[in-house]
Amino acid sequence: MAELKGYKGKIRDLLISNKIDVGNLVKITSELTYSGILMPRYESGDESHIVLKLKSGYNIGIEFEKIEKIEKIGEGQSSVESSQTIEKDEKLPKILLLSTGGTIASKVDYRTGAVTPALSATELYEAVPEIAKIANVDAEVLFSEYSENLQPEHWLEIAKKVDSVADSEYTGIIIAHGTDTMHYSSAFLSFALSGFKKPIVLVGSQRSSDRPSSDAALNLIAATKFLTRCSAKGVFIVMHHDESDNAIACHLGTRVRKNHTSKRSAFETIGSPPAYIIFENEIIDNSYKNKKEFSKEYNPRINLDTKVALVKYHPGFDPEIIESLIKLEYRAIIFEGTGLGHVGKTMYESIRKAKENGIFLGMTSQCIDGRVSMTVYESGRDLLDIGIVPLETMIPEVALVKAMWVLGNSDSDHEIKKMMLEDCASEFFTE
Amino acid sequence: MAELKGYKGKIRDLLISNKIDVGNLVKITSELTYSGILMPRYESGDESHIVLKLKSGYNIGIEFEKIEKIEKIGEGQSSVESSQTIEKDEKLPKILLLSTGGTIASKVDYRTGAVTPALSATELYEAVPEIAKIANVDAEVLFSEYSENLQPEHWLEIAKKVDSVADSEYTGIIIAHGTDTMHYSSAFLSFALSGFKKPIVLVGSQRSSDRPSSDAALNLIAATKFLTRCSAKGVFIVMHHDESDNAIACHLGTRVRKNHTSKRSAFETIGSPPAYIIFENEIIDNSYKNKKEFSKEYNPRINLDTKVALVKYHPGFDPEIIESLIKLEYRAIIFEGTGLGHVGKTMYESIRKAKENGIFLGMTSQCIDGRVSMTVYESGRDLLDIGIVPLETMIPEVALVKAMWVLGNSDSDHEIKKMMLEDCASEFFTE
Numbered sequence: 001m002a003e004l005k006g007y008k009g010k011i012r013d014l015l016i017s018n019k020i021d022v023g024n025l026v027k028i029t030s031e032l033t034y035s036g037i038l039m040p041r042y043e044s045g046d047e048s049h050i051v052l053k054l055k056s057g058y059n060i061g062i063e064f065e066k067i068e069k070i071e072k073i074g075e076g077q078s079s080v081e082s083s084q085t086i087e088k089d090e091k092l093p094k095i096l097l098l099s100t101g102g103t104i105a106s107k108v109d110y111r112t113g114a115v116t117p118a119l120s121a122t123e124l125y126e127a128v129p130e131i132a133k134i135a136n137v138d139a140e141v142l143f144s145e146y147s148e149n150l151q152p153e154h155w156l157e158i159a160k161k162v163d164s165v166a167d168s169e170y171t172g173i174i175i176a177h178g179t180d181t182m183h184y185s186s187a188f189l190s191f192a193l194s195g196f197k198k199p200i201v202l203v204g205s206q207r208s209s210d211r212p213s214s215d216a217a218l219n220l221i222a223a224t225k226f227l228t229r230c231s232a233k234g235v236f237i238v239m240h241h242d243e244s245d246n247a248i249a250c251h252l253g254t255r256v257r258k259n260h261t262s263k264r265s266a267f268e269t270i271g272s273p274p275a276y277i278i279f280e281n282e283i284i285d286n287s288y289k290n291k292k293e294f295s296k297e298y299n300p301r302i303n304l305d306t307k308v309a310l311v312k313y314h315p316g317f318d319p320e321i322i323e324s325l326i327k328l329e330y331r332a333i334i335f336e337g338t339g340l341g342h343v344g345k346t347m348y349e350s351i352r353k354a355k356e357n358g359i360f361l362g363m364t365s366q367c368i369d370g371r372v373s374m375t376v377y378e379s380g381r382d383l384l385d386i387g388i389v390p391l392e393t394m395i396p397e398v399a400l401v402k403a404m405w406v407l408g409n410s411d412s413d414h415e416i417k418k419m420m421l422e423d424c425a426s427e428f429f430t431e
Numbered sequence: 432m433a434e435l436k437g438y439k440g441k442i443r444d445l446l447i448s449n450k451i452d453v454g455n456l457v458k459i460t461s462e463l464t465y466s467g468i469l470m471p472r473y474e475s476g477d478e479s480h481i482v483l484k485l486k487s488g489y490n491i492g493i494e495f496e497k498i499e500k501i502e503k504i505g506e507g508q509s510s511v512e513s514s515q516t517i518e519k520d521e522k523l524p525k526i527l528l529l530s531t532g533g534t535i536a537s538k539v540d541y542r543t544g545a546v547t548p549a550l551s552a553t554e555l556y557e558a559v560p561e562i563a564k565i566a567n568v569d570a571e572v573l574f575s576e577y578s579e580n581l582q583p584e585h586w587l588e589i590a591k592k593v594d595s596v597a598d599s600e601y602t603g604i605i606i607a608h609g610t611d612t613m614h615y616s617s618a619f620l621s622f623a624l625s626g627f628k629k630p631i632v633l634v635g636s637q638r639s640s641d642r643p644s645s646d647a648a649l650n651l652i653a654a655t656k657f658l659t660r661c662s663a664k665g666v667f668i669v670m671h672h673d674e675s676d677n678a679i680a681c682h683l684g685t686r687v688r689k690n691h692t693s694k695r696s697a698f699e700t701i702g703s704p705p706a707y708i709i710f711e712n713e714i715i716d717n718s719y720k721n722k723k724e725f726s727k728e729y730n731p732r733i734n735l736d737t738k739v740a741l742v743k744y745h746p747g748f749d750p751e752i753i754e755s756l757i758k759l760e761y762r763a764i765i766f767e768g769t770g771l772g773h774v775g776k777t778m779y780e781s782i783r784k785a786k787e788n789g790i791f792l793g794m795t796s797q798c799i800d801g802r803v804s805m806t807v808y809e810s811g812r813d814l815l816d817i818g819i820v821p822l823e824t825m826i827p828e829v830a831l832v833k834a835m836w837v838l839g840n841s842d843s844d845h846e847i848k849k850m851m852l853e854d855c856a857s858e859f860f861t862e
Contacts, residue, residue: 150746154746179770259798260801261771261801261802309752310745314615314741315582315612316582316583316835318737328752328755339611339689339692342611343579344581367691369691370694373692377577
């Protein structure tokens with residue numbers, strides 16, 4: 001019983017007295033009756049819940065105080081093994097599942113209780129057997145990295161892999177991805193693979209699969225439904241819509257942001273509702289503005305240049321930082337200005353110098369929502385005179401990624417400005 | 432009739448045929464009947480509305496197509512003059528109105544149509560005669576700057592001015608302020624004047640007073656009501672709560688952010704409802720977590736050091752930028768990490784070097800909402816080992832301002848860390 005990882009106090013005593021260990025198949029009678037595999041807990045987890053992984057792949061936490069009866073109904077190992085022999089139904093649509101790492105692809109080490117992003121794509125698929133009823137899944141591991149460690153080189157690799165199946169029989173592609181930088185990756189894929197003729201969906205989870213209320217399985221099931229039942233094209237992020245388990249949101253890859261550190265519904269489309277909402281048996285379509293993408297020609301341009309800085313202006317911002325960027329030979333600066341797209345007068349001289357050095361200067365707003373509008377006030381007009389380009393409704397992070405992509409595809413100042421202002425992948429929100 | 436600034440086409444023709452000019456007192460019969468001063472329009476304004484300044488100080492736009500009748504009922508000048516002789520009612524509470532500039536203090540030049548932040552505080556007061564019925568207002572102009580041009584030196588000046596009336600008979604202080612950086616100023620005042628025994632309210636407007644639906648008057652009236660009818664203490668921002676004119680929000684000065692470029696309800700409290708909602712005849716109090724401030728001793732510490740950088744991590748972030756900050760002798764770096772407070776491994780070496788150089792390193796999240804939590808994943812634990820301090824639920828901009836303030840008040844590494852983690856002015860949100 002040394003294996004009861006993470007369980008302490010009264011709960012540990014209860015499990016020991018019932019001869020139950022982590023990994024066993026267990027039946028618990030509480031307000032309802034649950035059967036599932038006993039999951040390990042983190043050392044830092046709360047002490048009042050037992051966590052079961054249900055047959056559906058969904059984890060629930062059951063409050064200790066409400067448990068009426070607990071019994072071991074199996075060793076559990078056999079049940080894990082049986083899921084590895086999912087039969088494929090050749091009549092179902094075929095999808096490709098690429099894993100890059102992140103919480104959704106995390107594996108609990110039953111002996112150490114540690115969570116590592118090491119789950120193979122096949123294991124991920126097997127952990128959520130429901131998707132086998134919706135689609136035939138080919139699974140492949142690209143990397144096993146938490147997304148804070150993904151860099152633009154990883155974006156290129158993902159894009160090249162997806163491009164390689166452009167003409168395949170896959171109905172669509174799922175990319176399992178850490179949530180930290182999922183919206184940066186989705187933006188790059190949107191630009192690099194503009195006009196791709198299948199839906200590409202990035203899916204993550206905010207809570208690892210050993211936690212009660214893990215969203216991994218539900219997000220993955222919703223993504224599979226979306227790929228097989230909806231005629232959408234382009235790049236999307238699929239994550240919980242709200243705190244319920246009924247509605248999963250599907251966000252445009254260029255209009256979405258992670259707006260909460262821990263909530264399952266952390267991702268939000270900026271300025272409008274999500275493009276689609278995926279319910280159990282229905283998909284609501286709000287993607288009116290994305291529809292024009294569907295008719296675009298597929299034009300992959302899988303290149304980038306990272307010499308782009310994101311500069312958030314604030315009172316006391318030291319113009320010397322701009323001078324440093326000039327010295328480091330940056331090719332573009334995306335400003336997160338205040339309000340409608342402003343910076344203080346103290347910045348003008350250094351910005352003018354950046355302009356003289358041929359650096360592309362784009363303006364977004366740190367307000368995040370709304371449009372920059374640089375003709376209303378004196379400050380905006382001054383900055384327009386210096387040569388800053390207002391980037392309309394583009395989200396700062398998306399403008400950064402777009403600038404990296406644009407610089408990777410052009411050396412002409414004129415073309416760089418033109419591409420930055422062109423709607424390439426629904427990155428501009430129009431009311 | 433050369434003065435019909437901004438009016439074009441059919442509306443201009445209608446005004447000319449009725450011998451009406453900007454500044455005249457006009458009566459318009461539409462769905463309702465309105466009397467007020469004809470306001471000038473921007474050149475870029477829409478062409479379908481006539482704008483009247485009502486006696487209440489509130490501007491409305493009346494749709495041209497709905498106008499049944501329009502007539503001149505006075506030259507208008509006399510009406511403007513009469514408002515300058517507001518009688519003071521000595522029985523009313525006394526408040527101090529400081530003007531720093533911004534849209535709320537903007538003045539339309541009737542001849543050029545240009546908007547400049549040049550309205551004197553007395554004029555501001557006179558433009559909203561309702562406040563004379565609520566309070567006796569002493570008005571003073573500190574600066575006439577749009578807030579993107581306000582710098583930390585301005586914060587010091589405002590704080591010193593407010594501190595100088597700490598023991599006066601004023602019930603509270605209103606600071607008219609541009610909205611672009613109002614939340615940075617409110618954060619500084621919250622820290623520098625911690626424990627101040629009167630309410631200090633920053634008020635701005637998102638739409639200048641020559642525009643239909645200007646929010647200047649209503650925000651100012653609500654602020655005056657708040658100061659005179661509520662027992663709150665501390666620093667707040669008062670702005671529209673939603674798109675109606677019924678509810679005005681009063682946000683804690685350290686928990687608020689401008690989240691939209693143009694909406695009147697651009698300001699939002701992060702993580703909870705606003706501290707107070709001000710209705711016509713009622714003030715709703717949600718300020719449970721701020722109440723502990725009320726009993727704090729007044730301890731003004733009006734100092735700062737601007738050698739603090741705000742660094743937003745993103746894929747492709749160049750660690751050379753951290754090296755530049757070390758060379759520029761920065762004393763603190765506030766990171767806007769991804770998710771729960773992460774940066775990529777590519778950053779570790781430069782961050783370690785910053786730490787070795789004695790730079791204070793604080794972590795917030797670019798998600799803005801939620802708590803950083805650096806023990807959950809490997810990346811967070813690595814960064815804790817290097818010596819980054821997780822700043823819990825502090826908003827990145829507030830953490831930046833707080834670090835400037837802390838560095839201005841201490842040279843001890845130990846004390847700096849201690850102060851950064853201490854709740855000084857309700858900057859930490861507790862659920």
